[in-house]
Amino acid sequence: MKIVSPFLKKVVYPALSTAGVFHRTSARGLAIVTYHGVLPEGYEPVDSAIDGNLIAAEMLGRQLRLLKAHYNVISPEDALAWREGQRELPPRAVLLTCDDGLLNCLTDMLPVLQREKVSCLFFVTGASTEEWRTMLWYEELFLLLLRAPAGPFEISSEGILIQGDAGSREQRRALWWNSVKRLSQVDSGARTSFLHSARMQLAGDGKREFERNLVSCRRFGLLTRNELQELASAGMTIGAHTLSHPMLSQLPPELAYGEISESRTRLESVFAKPVWALAYPFGDPQSVNSQALAMAEQAGFQAAFLNFGGGLGTALPPYALPRAHITARMSLAEFEAHVSGFYARLQRAAGGDAHRVATTQGQASQ
Ligand SMILES: [Zn+2]
16 A cells, blocks of 8 residues: 555645654664656656656755754765674664766756765666767657657567557556566667667657757766766766666566676776665566565675665665655655655555565556
């Protein structure tokens, strides 16, 4: 059961936040939050399905100031030292993470992190070890499906058939999510070729979104190798997010292992230092199975992160670390409800189990 109640959001969270109840918690452990970047100024969100994970720079600043006032934001290195048993966590410890490695991590998010003097663990894909810019395949697919003419929809390429109804926004979102699952079943080469065919068929001028203008580039473009090095040089820590961001649960095991293991190898060759952390792509219970957890350990990572179930006081299995997924819709009070573990405790009280992988239903996240 997922609790999303207007009463909680509008009444309970603000009242508890204002009264300071959330941060009076004595809960020990580590709250890990997941960001997905910052919306560049001038960008008009297209759809919450893909834009809802990015937040405004101003809200990021407010969240960080709240954390600094009432919690202890630890560095990724401190989190590793804790994982290795070399350091105790301070009370109300919080670790910042950010997935995907969009260009706005460098251009829009880093300045806020630097101003607030905190560091963050950035999870990037194999695309950010290359010298040329690309974009996330599932974001491009969403934008292409939005452009598809209304009515029955069908694309066939590389032996992959995607068909459905491209009518209402809801139908297009459902078609997209089914397509994400289907395209996760093939290797990244076949997926790239499929996307190329779809772009030729649907995009008109054949341009990808990040090629349209500077704002689109900051929203959709992925960091290149030089930009990733710039982020690391600014004191940020880099972790792996697989080579090509598939739903690991959909891939044959040998391809899934290659996605996990080679992403580490490639990043280590760029930085010439160990990459110890992995974030599972999408990170929801449908995308991550127990096999993926075992693969993360086998590939030599010290820690691997989910994208649900986070908050202080939650259990912290090293290869299924829960994280609080921060979205654009959250008020500051709701943000603190997640970080403090209040939301997770409420879920548990309602009979949900935030830590089970592959058996629970979760909201799609990236
Ligand atoms: Zn991701």
